[in-house]
Amino acid sequence: MNTPVATANKFAAYICSGCGLGDKLKIAGLEKVAKTEGKMAVIKNHPFLCNAEGVKMIQDDIANEGVTHVCIAACSRRAKAEAFTFPTVAVSRANLREGVIWVVAEGAGHDEVRQEMAEDYVRMSCAEVKKMTLPGGNKKESASKKILVVGGGMSGMTAAQAAVDAGYEVVLVEKTGQLGGFANQMWKRMPFNAPYAEAQPTGAAELAAALSANPKVKVYLNSTVTETAGAPGRFAVKIAAESGSISEELCGAIVQASGFTTYPIEKLPELGGGQPNVVDQAGLEALAKAANGGPIKRADGREVKSVVFVQCAGQRDDSGTHLPYCSGHCCGTSIKQATYFKDQNPAIDAVVIYDDLRVPGMGEDFYRSAQNKGVIFTKGKASKVTGGDGCNVTFKDLILDEENTIPADLVVLATGQVPNAGVDLDEWTATATAAESGDEAAKTRKSALQKISVLNLNYRQGPDMPQLKYGFADSHFICFPYETRRTGIYAAGPMRRPMDMHQAQEDATGAALKAIQAAENAAQGRAAHPRAWDLSFPKARLEGCTQCKRCTVECPFGAIDEDEKRFPLFNEERCRRCGTCMGACPVRVISFENYSCDTVGMQVKAVNVPEEDEEKPRILILACENDAYPALDMAGMQRLVYSAFVRVIPVRCLGSVNTVWITDALGSGYDGVMMMGCQKGENYQCHFVKGSEMAYYRLSKIGDTLKGMGLEPERMQTYEIAITDGARVARLIDEYVAQLDELGPSPMKGFG
Amino acid sequence: MSEALGQANSQAIARYKNNFLKEVEERVEDGQWVKMCMQCGVCAGSCPFGPHWEHSPQKIFMMIRAGKREEVLTSDSMWMCTSCYNCVVRCPRKLPITHIMHGLANYAHRLGLVAKGQPTRDIAVLFWKNIIKGGRLNELTFSLSMYFRDGFGQGVKNAMAMQGIGLALVKTKRLNPMEILGGHMCKDKSGIQRMLAKAAEIEDKRRGMA
Numbered sequence: 006m007n008t009p010v011a012t013a014n015k016f017a018a019y020i021c022s023g024c025g026l027g028d029k030l031k032i033a034g035l036e037k038v039a040k041t042e043g044k045m046a047v048i049k050n051h052p053f054l055c056n057a058e059g060v061k062m063i064q065d066d067i068a069n070e071g072v073t074h075v076c077i078a079a080c081s082r083r084a085k086a087e088a089f090t091f092p093t094v095a096v097s098r099a100n101l102r103e104g105v106i107w108v109v110a111e112g113a114g115h116d117e118v119r120q121e122m123a124e125d126y127v128r129m130s131c132a133e134v135k136k137m138t139l140p141g142g143n144k145k146e147s148a149s150k151k152i153l154v155v156g157g158g159m160s161g162m163t164a165a166q167a168a169v170d171a172g173y174e175v176v177l178v179e180k181t182g183q184l185g186g187f188a189n190q191m192w193k194r195m196p197f198n199a200p201y202a203e204a205q206p207t208g209a210a211e212l213a214a215a216l217s218a219n220p221k222v223k224v225y226l227n228s229t230v231t232e233t234a235g236a237p238g239r240f241a242v243k244i245a246a247e248s249g250s251i252s253e254e255l256c257g258a259i260v261q262a263s264g265f266t267t268y269p270i271e272k273l274p275e276l277g278g279g280q281p282n283v284v285d286q287a288g289l290e291a292l293a294k295a296a297n298g299g300p301i302k303r304a305d306g307r308e309v310k311s312v313v314f315v316q317c318a319g320q321r322d323d324s325g326t327h328l329p330y331c332s333g334h335c336c337g338t339s340i341k342q343a344t345y346f347k348d349q350n351p352a353i354d355a356v357v358i359y360d361d362l363r364v365p366g367m368g369e370d371f372y373r374s375a376q377n378k379g380v381i382f383t384k385g386k387a388s389k390v391t392g393g394d395g396c397n398v399t400f401k402d403l404i405l406d407e408e409n410t411i412p413a414d415l416v417v418l419a420t421g422q423v424p425n426a427g428v429d430l431d432e433w434t435a436t437a438t439a440a441e442s443g444d445e446a447a448k449t450r451k452s453a454l455q456k457i458s459v460l461n462l463n464y465r466q467g468p469d470m471p472q473l474k475y476g477f478a479d480s481h482f483i484c485f486p487y488e489t490r491r492t493g494i495y496a497a498g499p500m501r502r503p504m505d506m507h508q509a510q511e512d513a514t515g516a517a518l519k520a521i522q523a524a525e526n527a528a529q530g531r532a533a534h535p536r537a538w539d540l541s542f543p544k545a546r547l548e549g550c551t552q553c554k555r556c557t558v559e560c561p562f563g564a565i566d567e568d569e570k571r572f573p574l575f576n577e578e579r580c581r582r583c584g585t586c587m588g589a590c591p592v593r594v595i596s597f598e599n600y601s602c603d604t605v606g607m608q609v610k611a612v613n614v615p616e617e618d619e620e621k622p623r624i625l626i627l628a629c630e631n632d633a634y635p636a637l638d639m640a641g642m643q644r645l646v647y648s649a650f651v652r653v654i655p656v657r658c659l660g661s662v663n664t665v666w667i668t669d670a671l672g673s674g675y676d677g678v679m680m681m682g683c684q685k686g687e688n689y690q691c692h693f694v695k696g697s698e699m700a701y702y703r704l705s706k707i708g709d710t711l712k713g714m715g716l717e718p719e720r721m722q723t724y725e726i727a728i729t730d731g732a733r734v735a736r737l738i739d740e741y742v743a744q745l746d747e748l749g750p751s752p753m754k755g756f757g
Numbered sequence: 758m759s760e761a762l763g764q765a766n767s768q769a770i771a772r773y774k775n776n777f778l779k780e781v782e783e784r785v786e787d788g789q790w791v792k793m794c795m796q797c798g799v800c801a802g803s804c805p806f807g808p809h810w811e812h813s814p815q816k817i818f819m820m821i822r823a824g825k826r827e828e829v830l831t832s833d834s835m836w837m838c839t840s841c842y843n844c845v846v847r848c849p850r851k852l853p854i855t856h857i858m859h860g861l862a863n864y865a866h867r868l869g870l871v872a873k874g875q876p877t878r879d880i881a882v883l884f885w886k887n888i889i890k891g892g893r894l895n896e897l898t899f900s901l902s903m904y905f906r907d908g909f910g911q912g913v914k915n916a917m918a919m920q921g922i923g924l925a926l927v928k929t930k931r932l933n934p935m936e937i938l939g940g941h942m943c944k945d946k947s948g949i950q951r952m953l954a955k956a957a958e959i960e961d962k963r964r965g966m967a
Contacts, residue, residue: 362795373850376793381778381822384796404796404819 017047017072018131019063021054021079021101029106030123035078038124042611043131047072054079055088067094074137076130078123081638082655095137095599099123099130100653103641108735109649118621118649125612125652132611136603142540143530143577148238150524151176152517153256155230155459158186159506160262160498162212163513164520168260169221171521176254177216178225178244184213186264188506192293192345195337197507201367202374203348204341207506225252233259234463236564236578237493238527257524258493260516261470261478262509263459265422265499268328273319276418280392281305283416285318286338293345300349301415305394309414311354312346313398314339315387318418321360330475332421334505337368339419340375347378356381356411358400366507385409390416422503426478426496427459427469434467462491466563470494474687477502483690485534487516490694492533492562492579493523532582535631535692536657541597542577543586549594556586556595561660561695583693584661588700593663602663605654609666612652614674617754622650622676622745626738627662630655631692632728633681639731647735648742651679658682659723660696664707671711671720674754677745679738680704680723690727697725715752719744765966766868770826772965777826784964786860790852794818800844800854810837814844814854817861830870835862836877867966879906891942892949897932898940 018039022032032050039045047066051059054077066072077089078099089096101123109119152168154161157179165175183189188209196205216222227247234241240256270278270285277283282303284292292301300308316336319327336359343355357380364372376382385400396416402409433454439447455461458468470479470491478496479489487495497516498509523533532539545556556573557565564579565586573586573595587595593602605627615621628634634655640647656662659682667678682697684690691697701723708718722741726734773780781788794815801813812820812834820829835858844854862878865871871878883906887899904919905912916923926932933940943949961967 372795373793376795379792381792382796383822384819402819402823404816405823405825409823 013071014074015047015070015072016043016045016074016076016131016135017049017063017066017070018043018045018076018078018127019054019059020048020050020127021052021059021077022050023053023055024080024102025106026079026101027052029119030101031120034120035101035123035127038127039076039078039131042128043076044135045076045131055085060088063091067091073139074134076127076134078127078130081634081641083635083638093139095134095139097130097134097137099126100638101126103638104653105649107641107644108647110646115649121613121621122649122652128611128613129608129652129654132607133604136601136607138598140539140541140598143542145238145528145530145578148257148524148528149240149255150174150238150257150521150528151255152520152524153240153242153254153259154178154262154517155259156186156262156264156498156500157181157184157213157224157226158262158264158498159188159207159209159212160264160509160513161186161260162209162216163510164260164262164497164517165216165222166212167514167517168521169216169219171518173221173521173524175222176225176242176244176256177222178228178230180227180229182227184216184224184226185209187287190287190294191290193341194506195334195341195368196371197510199367201370204344223254228252230459231461232463233460236527236576237523237533238578240493257527258495258520259460260495260497260513260520261426261459261500262497262513262516263425263427263500265424265503268319268420268423270318270418270420272327273418273420275389276315276318276387277390277392277396277416278418280390282394282396282414283390283392283418285418285420286335286342289342289345289415289417293342296349298349301346303415307414309346309353311413312343312356312415312417313396313411313413314343314355314357314417314419315390315398315400316357316359316362316419318387318420320419320421328421328423328475330421330503331363332503333363333365333508334503335419335421336363337365337371337505339417340364340368340372340380342417343380344375344378347375347380351379354381354413355379356383356413358383358385358387358398360384360386360403365505390418392416422499424475424477424500424503425459426472426476426500428454428457428467429476430467430469430471433469437467460494462563464491464563465557465566470496479694481692481694483688484692486512487519488534490561490563492564492581493520493527495519495523527578532580534581536582539582541582541599542580543575543582543584543595543597545573545575546594546596547572549592551592553591555589555591559585559589559660559695559699561585561693561699581693583658583696584656585658585693585696585699588659588661588663588703590663593665600657600661602665605656605663605666606669608654609670609675610673612675614754617750620750622742622750623674624648624651624677624679624738624742624745625667625670625675626651626653626679626681627656627659627666628653628681629659629683629697629726630657632683632690632730633724633726633734635728636681636726636730636734639728640735643731645732645735647738650742651738658691658693658696659700660691660693660698662700662704664703664710667704667707667721668710668714671716671751672714672753674751676720676748676751677741678721679741680721681726681734682723684725684727717748719748720751763869766870769868775824777824777829778822780826781821781861781864784966785857785864787853787856788860790857791818791821793850794852795850797849799847799849800852803843803847805841805843806837806839810834814858817858827870829861830865830868831872833872833875835859835865836871836875838862889950889953890946891940892946893941893943895936895940897934897936901937 039048074095076097080102081100082098105123151174153176154165165177168175188207193204194207231245232243242254244252346353346355385402387400389399391397396413399410436451440451461468470489480501481488495516497513552571566574568574614623685698798815801815811832838858883902888894904915
């Protein structure tokens with residue numbers, strides 16, 4: 006295809022009459038709107054626009070007629086995306102199928118409102134495309150595609166191996182003198198292949214040897230990362246060896262696999278922590294390693310004839326003293342360790358006292374195998390352990406509902422995993438602020454924190470990625486586990502959530518692939534997940550900027566730094582194109598080439614708002630393109646009927662909604678605004694993590710503005726919509742229309 | 758408890774010391790399954806007799822693992838099982854729970870640990886004695902032995918209470934009064950008795966109870 010050199014903008018509208026559009030709508034009417042109101046230079050219709058012939062018609066116009074902006078009035082932007090991809094022009098889509106004919110009630114009685122709805126969408130799409138420009142992208146020929154892996158344990162080594170296997174160079178940084186991490190302390194690991202019945206060798210030494218011998222892997226032992234600057238494709242990383250020498254590496258993306266530490270057994274004196282012959286699982290691994298397949302002996306040299314495992318020791322504790330969470334691996338680990346004894350000598354008594362035995366994955370087979378070998382599993386809660394020559398475990402039997410005591414030669418406490426995810430950013434911010442104002446103690450603490458930090462990012466948001474909960478590193482927990490709020494930096498292994506070795510290896514492989522994807526996208530000047538195809542990036546008109554810092558603070562991804570003059574400095578490779586900065590900006594100077602205050606604002610204005618006496622309310626819906634908009638499409642696909650008085654505009658994230666759109670809409674006579682975004686809070690599903698939360702926060706303050714305009718606060722409503730909410734969303738619309746009907750028409754009508 | 762039975766019990770105690778689970782595994786039919794219970798409680802929830810007996814199968818299995826020998830073997834639970842097989846169908850670990858319950862009942866009976874007058878046990882014993890006599894059940898003598906198990910006076914009362922049903926059965930030729938003379942038996946009744954004796958011998962040997 007020839008790419009024309011666009012000397013002037015030429016706007017074209019293509020209206021499809023297929024899929025029943027031609028039967029339900031007056032296409033001539035739509036063409037008239039595109040011509041007289043949309044001011045489109047070229048207007049064509051086609052009975053099957055997405056077929057080869059229809060697409061070719063558009064392509065020919067682009068190639069031969071100099072069309073630079075295309076408005077396609079057909080189906081949802083989520084449908085036929087491949088057919089309607091024209092990389093050389095700006096494209097807008099009017100959703101006449103899922104958004105109009107599939108959701109407006111059948112019958113001639115609804116012909117008028119159906120046609121009005123379709124005409125509005127054509128008006129909106131024409132208005133939008135006129136404000137769009139084709140994203141130019143920002144290809145970086147010099148971008149690095151090297152993958153930095155921080156942490157040389159099982160997760161880090163697996164990530165490194167996965168990246169190398171995929172053909173990428175790897176830099177592997179390990180703070181100790183040896184690769185292998187916690188796996189080096191282990192005798193065996195839980196089974197990870199069929200029939201999942203016997204503990205297996207860890208394989209850590211073999212993996213470490215393979216990596217060390219691989220010329221594409223550069224291993225830094227006894228080293229830490231002292232500074233990470235830049236962005237995906239151009240991370241400049243300083244690696245300091247123990248000796249003090251500093252190496253520099255340019256990397257494309259980072260996998261952080263900084264692992265965990267075990268919860269200190271000394272904190273559990275009630276369960277015998279610190280007493281002789283009471284060990285944690287790591288301690289038992291050491292004893293098993295020393296036994297090397299022979300009889301396992303205690304520290305005093307006596308052979309163990311009976312052993313009791315106490316599960317959830319210092320875990321799942323709601324009193325606030327110990328770990329509140331379940332570490333996930335410990336049931337499987339205790340099963341494994343009990344079989345160390347049974348495999349060596351079946352006559353040894355091995356009892357596991359558990360509350361809920363949790364064996365994810367294929368662990369159930371391993372559990373059965375241990376039961377078969379004679380390990381006794383007792384559902385109970387241990388209250389007291391006494392160590393010494395003959396240990397005793399007192400517990401409440403939860404099945405028989407009675408107190409019981411079992412004697413044992415050795416007691417093993419299943420303590421949990423404590424993440425090693427670096428610095429807590431909240432503490433960092435507080436400390437850094439205090440240090441800046443001259444507090445000496447804060448200065449000392451700050452340099453201590455810098456030592457704890459894993460990545461030492463030089464971002465204004467702090468030296469590590471944010472922590473989600475209980476000190477575990479950031480992760481889009483529900484939908485995209487490896488994604489973090491630091492673009493191009495992926496969390497893997499038990500620093501992200503507690504897990505066993507098999508899960509950590511799966512995690513590491515996933516994170517490595519995400520890192521590769523991020524490096525590749527950065528090289529092509531494209532966004533990372535979830536808008537991985539997107540070539541646009543935010544631009545700020547700095548002459549209008551008031552340096553309020555809202556964009557830098559609210560950006561969920563730490564993409565915006567401040568330059569020396571305190572203006573926002575966009576690191577576009579870090580940007581995920583959510584537009585939260587655009588929504589935050591009070592002076593509206595931030596925009597994308599294809600998404601801006603104008604592209605949406607003009608759509609809001611393009612809608613034909615009927616006069617009060619027509620009794621046709623207008624409701625604006627700003628729907629998140631990730632979940633809410635698909636849910637609306639889904640309502641259409643299921644032919645669920647909802648009110649024809651709504652006009653839907655997809656937004657990248659509710660976080661990108663600038664309040665000016667709402668005040669403009671309500672000020673020009675719309676009767677109400679529905680905001681539809683993803684679930685926020687602890688179990689957030691927002692694809693941009695904090696976008697929807699930010700939007701709810703901002704919109705909670707809009708009530709006063711509305712009051713100032715003489716409007717009821719009910720005229721703006723927010724909703725959390727999941728992608729599966731097709732039926733619910735249709736119901737919510739009708740309920741809101743009914744509510745507005747009671748409220749009466751907007752007093753602003755006629756002033757717009 | 759007779760002396761011989763008491764001896765069998767104390768021998769078992771001596772042999773297995775505190776390891777009742779091992780005892781069950783070796784001596785109770787399908788006892789090797791007990792260790793595979795994962796304490797989910799589906800059996801307890803599925804049992805139609807659930808509220809009416811002392812210990813659910815889940816508890817029985819837990820008690821076996823906890824070494825509660827006497828409590829298990831003197832429990833009434835295994836005698837209350839009606840063999841509906843609901844638990845067996847639902848057990849996610851596929852334990853033959855009904856069989857284990859019957860196995861426990863049988864073992865407790867063998868050791869003489871069952872309470873005197875336990876009705877299920879009494880019926881079972883009468884049934885067994887009746888059927889091995891001639892290789893098939895004599896319904897008339899079985900019913901009569903049931904009526905009279907609590908003494909002659911009670912037996913007459915029971916028989917009088919049931920006479921209407923008895924006569925109706927005779928009238929419709931479902932019951933032959935002449936069976937009282939011994940009734941018809943299978944062709945080789947001593948062969949059957951020898952076979953059963955041999956089976957008992959093999960089983961006892963396998964269980965270490967010879």
